[in-house]
Amino acid sequence: MELHTEIAELAAQLGAILTNNGLTITTAESCTGGGISYALTDTPGSSAYIERCFVTYSNEAKSELLGVAQKTLREYGAVSEQTVYEMVQGVAAAAQADVAIAVSGIAGPGGGSQEKPVGTVWFGFYLQGKVLCERSHFSGGRADVREQAIDFSLRKIISLLNT
Amino acid sequence: MELHTEIAELAAQLGAILTNNGLTITTAESCTGGGISYALTDTPGSSAYIERCFVTYSNEAKSELLGVAQKTLREYGAVSEQTVYEMVQGVAAAAQADVAIAVSGIAGPGGGSQEKPVGTVWFGFYLQGKVLCERSHFSGGRADVREQAIDFSLRKIISLLNT
Numbered sequence: 504m505e506l507h508t509e510i511a512e513l514a515a516q517l518g519a520i521l522t523n524n525g526l527t528i529t530t531a532e533s534c535t536g537g538g539i540s541y542a543l544t545d546t547p548g549s550s551a552y553i554e555r556c557f558v559t560y561s562n563e564a565k566s567e568l569l570g571v572a573q574k575t576l577r578e579y580g581a582v583s584e585q586t587v588y589e590m591v592q593g594v595a596a597a598a599q600a601d602v603a604i605a606v607s608g609i610a611g612p613g614g615g616s617q618e619k620p621v622g623t624v625w626f627g628f629y630l631q632g633k634v635l636c637e638r639s640h641f642s643g644g645r646a647d648v649r650e651q652a653i654d655f656s657l658r659k660i661i662s663l664l665n666t
Numbered sequence: 667m668e669l670h671t672e673i674a675e676l677a678a679q680l681g682a683i684l685t686n687n688g689l690t691i692t693t694a695e696s697c698t699g700g701g702i703s704y705a706l707t708d709t710p711g712s713s714a715y716i717e718r719c720f721v722t723y724s725n726e727a728k729s730e731l732l733g734v735a736q737k738t739l740r741e742y743g744a745v746s747e748q749t750v751y752e753m754v755q756g757v758a759a760a761a762q763a764d765v766a767i768a769v770s771g772i773a774g775p776g777g778g779s780q781e782k783p784v785g786t787v788w789f790g791f792y793l794q795g796k797v798l799c800e801r802s803h804f805s806g807g808r809a810d811v812r813e814q815a816i817d818f819s820l821r822k823i824i825s826l827l828n829t
Contacts, residue, residue: 506809530721532700534707535704536700536703536704536706536707536708536712536719537695537699537700537701537702537703537704537707537719537721538700538704539700540699540700540721541698541699541700541701541704543699544697544699544700544721544723545699545808545809545812547774547775547776547808548776549699549723550723550724553723554723554724554726554727555720555721555722555723555724555726555727555730555731556699556700556720556721556723557718557719557720557721558693558700558703558707558718558719558720558721559718560707560712560713560716560717560718560719561713561717561718563717563718564717564718567718568718611710612710613710613711645708645710646669646708649708
């Protein structure tokens with residue numbers, strides 16, 4: 504359960520950016536199941552910029568805790584741009600955070616389809632009112648997909664914050 | 667960010683017990699920051715028994731999301747039997763789960779005191795209406811303390827479920 508050095512370093516780097524800019528962060532995780540918040544809180548002093556995070560594994564959790572519309576989940580599915588868009592806006596509001604990450608994907612081994620194969624992950628990134636959604640596809644087994652999704656989300660939010 | 671084989675095995679073992687007994691689980695994590703939910707969702711098919719989890723890092727999050735009384739936090743502190751008692755009852759209710767784990771501790775390197783040194787961790791365990799709280803002390807650095815807390819909580823809840 505040790506963090507890979509790279510992920511720990513990314514979390515520390517992100518923490519420094521947040522601290523230097525006086526920003527707070529939150530997460531809403533589905534397939535990564537808390538791995539991003541676990542990485543973020545690896546950094547000593549992270550309580551300065553992170554104070555609550557959500558693991559919303561079921562559709563009900565996404566609706567009840569983050570305010571994702573049931574219509575969105577029904578029409579587009581949990582692993583979709585529309586869902587992560589609503590997830591990341593919802594979690595930023597719920598935590599009153601400046602920055603937020605939302606993740607919903609198919610880590611496998613089950614749950615894949617032709618349209619959305621195992622390894623498909625949608626990300627939502629929130630930066631002080633602006634939202635960006637991005638899809639990626641990761642290879643490997645369940646653990647590999649989850650780890651790559653954590654790594655991807657940290658790199659992306661760092662890159663967005665540095666822009 | 668790979669799970670240690672032991673923790674992955676404990677999570678799978680716990681998952682099998684929950685599945686066989688038709689039970690659901692949830693978590694409220696402070697110092698472990700999502701590591702327990704990350705471990706639990708490592709097991710394929712875990713959506714059958716886990717659907718939402720909370721990382722409540724700040725006192726406000728513990729109050730607002732889990733219903734921990736501000737008086738409790740003020741009088742006993744976040745790392746206390748009283749707080750994890752209220753955390754675990756609160757999260758079981760919030761997730762309507764049969765089984766719940768709550769963790770609040772001092773992972774370090776800062777935040778320790780003579781009374782509550784770094785490595786002090788309080789755990790709350792909820793099993794269908796019954797609550798058990800337990801304190802432990804782990805040695806090592808921040809990552810070691812967090813990992814041992816995850817390991818401890820999984821072993822303990824398995825043992826309680828097997829009793």
